Amino acid sequence: MARLVFGLSLALLLLFFSCSPLAFASPKKPVSVARREDIPFIKCQVCEKIAREIHNLVQKKEALVSPKKVSEFQIIEIAENVCNLKKEEADWILRIDVVEKGDKLELVDQGTEGQCNSECKTIERACQEVMGYSDTDVAEYLYKSKPSVDALIDFLCNDLSKACSVKPPPVPKDRVPGEPFVAKSSKEAEMEKILKSMEGMPGAPNMKMYSREDLMNMNNFGGEDDDEDDEDDEDEDDKFPANLGKILKEKDNHKKDFKQTILQGISETKTMIKSHINKVSGKVKNWLWSKKVAQKTSKAGKAEL
Numbered sequence: 001m002a003r004l005v006f007g008l009s010l011a012l013l014l015l016f017f018s019c020s021p022l023a024f025a026s027p028k029k030p031v032s033v034a035r036r037e038d039i040p041f042i043k044c045q046v047c048e049k050i051a052r053e054i055h056n057l058v059q060k061k062e063a064l065v066s067p068k069k070v071s072e073f074q075i076i077e078i079a080e081n082v083c084n085l086k087k088e089e090a091d092w093i094l095r096i097d098v099v100e101k102g103d104k105l106e107l108v109d110q111g112t113e114g115q116c117n118s119e120c121k122t123i124e125r126a127c128q129e130v131m132g133y134s135d136t137d138v139a140e141y142l143y144k145s146k147p148s149v150d151a152l153i154d155f156l157c158n159d160l161s162k163a164c165s166v167k168p169p170p171v172p173k174d175r176v177p178g179e180p181f182v183a184k185s186s187k188e189a190e191m192e193k194i195l196k197s198m199e200g201m202p203g204a205p206n207m208k209m210y211s212r213e214d215l216m217n218m219n220n221f222g223g224e225d226d227d228e229d230d231e232d233d234e235d236e237d238d239k240f241p242a243n244l245g246k247i248l249k250e251k252d253n254h255k256k257d258f259k260q261t262i263l264q265g266i267s268e269t270k271t272m273i274k275s276h277i278n279k280v281s282g283k284v285k286n287w288l289w290s291k292k293v294a295q296k297t298s299k300a301g302k303a304e305l
Contacts, residue, residue: 032118034125035178041105041171042098046126047163049107051153053092054082058142072143073289079135083127085116088193093123097181103170110181113189117179134160136292 057078061070081087085094094113099106107123114120131138134156141147141155157164184192 032116032121034121035118036122036125038098038105038122038175038178039126039129041168042107042123043126043130044157044164044168045107046123047130047157047161048153049092049096050082050127050130051156052149053089054079054138054142055149055152057082057089070143072139075139075142076136076289079131079138083124083131085120085124090124090127093120093127094184096120096123098122098178100171100175100177103173104168105171110183112183115182115184117182119178122178130156130161130163132161133292136289 058070058075061074061078078089081089082092084090091113094116095109095111096119097108097110097114098119099108137160138152138156142152145151147155
């Protein structure tokens, strides 16, 4: 079953890029790293944007679940994910460009997602430094007090993190400028959202995207080692073609119908998996939350001593 899901997922990626020259697996892009030396210049601005984003996401969640009430745990989940680029809650980071103006760095919202480079990683790192272990405190404050955006900014950036308690230092004149902001294509942005939504699904660990040509040249999507590991799934694997690239070539004239079939299969499979995962995820999340609260209580006790 796991290989079936993985194969269907790859087929969906192929169809999305059937008319595009984009290739994400070859050649590999150089890995960007955060510029830690830039964090003091943008930390306060990052903190303000975090508060605005969390407040906005909670309001969207409230509108989505209305007339029910958003739980404190749901707010904690938003606060935990807002600084993690692997999560949708952190998509705001991809819209930000770091612009040097005089002796200052300014965060400019470009209104569209861009390629994640060192500036993107720097904002993520600054975000993580601001939040630290404050996600539960922010969530509790939002849940109980229902503050305005300005009140939340003051609470997070002055009371909790102290990110805005001091004025940022001037930017050195010899600072090396960051990369220019490069917007993603709509197709690329959409595909990344699909991959994020599929994160954690069985059979799709560390999924990568390939070009149409790469997939067409593959004889199959698994190897001998995979066959040995998945012996228990042989009955289900037999239902999935071993040579998907060849079949896609032969059925090129029926691309639209085939795409619809794949999309439907993906949707049904995701629904089935999510319903199974949701049975246990609540207990696991509540356990993690209680553990985090216990750790914070323990730290508070030691501080008092």
